[in-house]
Structures are given as C-alpha cells and as structure tokens.
Amino acid sequence: MHHQSARNISAAALALALGAALTVAAAPVAAADGAKEKCYGVALKGKNDCKAGAGTSCAGTSARDHQGNAWTYVPAGTCVKTASPSSPTGFGQLKEFAEKKA
Known part of the structure; x- marks a missing residue:
C-alpha cells in the first residue's frame, strides 16, 4: 500500500514539473527575465x-x-x-x- 502511494506522489510531482516547464517554455524569453x-x-x-x-x-x-x-x-x-x-x-x-x- 505504501509503495502505491509513493508512486502516485511521484507521478503527481512529475506532472506538476512538466506543466511548469511547459509554461516557462511558452513565455517569451525576453519578457520572462x-x-x-x-x-x-x-x-x-x-x-x-x-x-x-x-x-x-x-x-x-x-x-x-x-x-x-x-x-x-x-x-x-x-x-x-x-x-x-x-x-x-x-x-x-x-x-x-x-x-x-x-
């Protein structure tokens, strides 16, 4: 049971990180700084x-x-x-x- 929870948390963290990376990639570089x-x-x-x-x-x-x-x-x-x-x-x-x- 504990192993499944850790996997779900890891998947959620990965999804969050990917979403943040896509948001940053979509912003114009010159404006972002x-x-x-x-x-x-x-x-x-x-x-x-x-x-x-x-x-x-x-x-x-x-x-x-x-x-x-x-x-x-x-x-x-x-x-x-x-x-x-x-x-x-x-x-x-x-x-x-x-x-x-x-």
Missing part, C-alpha cells in the same frame, strides 16, 4: 517584435518606421526616453498610440 519592456513606435520597418495592426501576422511585419501599433522589446525603463517621431510625445510609448500627422 523582467529586463525588457514592450515599446511602441520605436521599431523600424519590418523590425518589430510583434503587433503591427490589422493584416499583419506579428514579428517583422511593421509597414513603416515608428509605427504606433508595432512594438519591440527595449531595456526596461528606456522606452519613454527613446525617440519616436510618430509619437505625440516624440518618444516611445508603453501602449499602442495613434501616430501624429506629419
């Missing part, structure tokens, strides 16, 4: 890490430089200090924004 943040409006054409608006698939799909709905990872704390000529403030934004008119 906490040293990076998403910054909108600073990526150059085709150089975004993700989100580039309707009709695009993700990374590398921004249609123009400094697109307001395309982000890239930057070192944490630097986004709002990074130049973005399309941003209303002239700097990168932590959230998607409507680009100012030229």
Whole structure:
C-alpha cells in the first residue's frame, strides 16, 4: 500500500514539473527575465517584435518606421526616453498610440 502511494506522489510531482516547464517554455524569453519592456513606435520597418495592426501576422511585419501599433522589446525603463517621431510625445510609448500627422 505504501509503495502505491509513493508512486502516485511521484507521478503527481512529475506532472506538476512538466506543466511548469511547459509554461516557462511558452513565455517569451525576453519578457520572462523582467529586463525588457514592450515599446511602441520605436521599431523600424519590418523590425518589430510583434503587433503591427490589422493584416499583419506579428514579428517583422511593421509597414513603416515608428509605427504606433508595432512594438519591440527595449531595456526596461528606456522606452519613454527613446525617440519616436510618430509619437505625440516624440518618444516611445508603453501602449499602442495613434501616430501624429506629419
């Protein structure tokens, strides 16, 4: 009886460890370490890490430089200090924004 309990505990521990490993594997590496943040409006054409608006698939799909709905990872704390000529403030934004008119 004791042997069966130990086997059940081992199986449960294995399942828990596997689930944790899969969760970590699914998280973007750059975001997982906490040293990076998403910054909108600073990526150059085709150089975004993700989100580039309707009709695009993700990374590398921004249609123009400094697109307001395309982000890239930057070192944490630097986004709002990074130049973005399309941003209303002239700097990168932590959230998607409507680009100012030229």
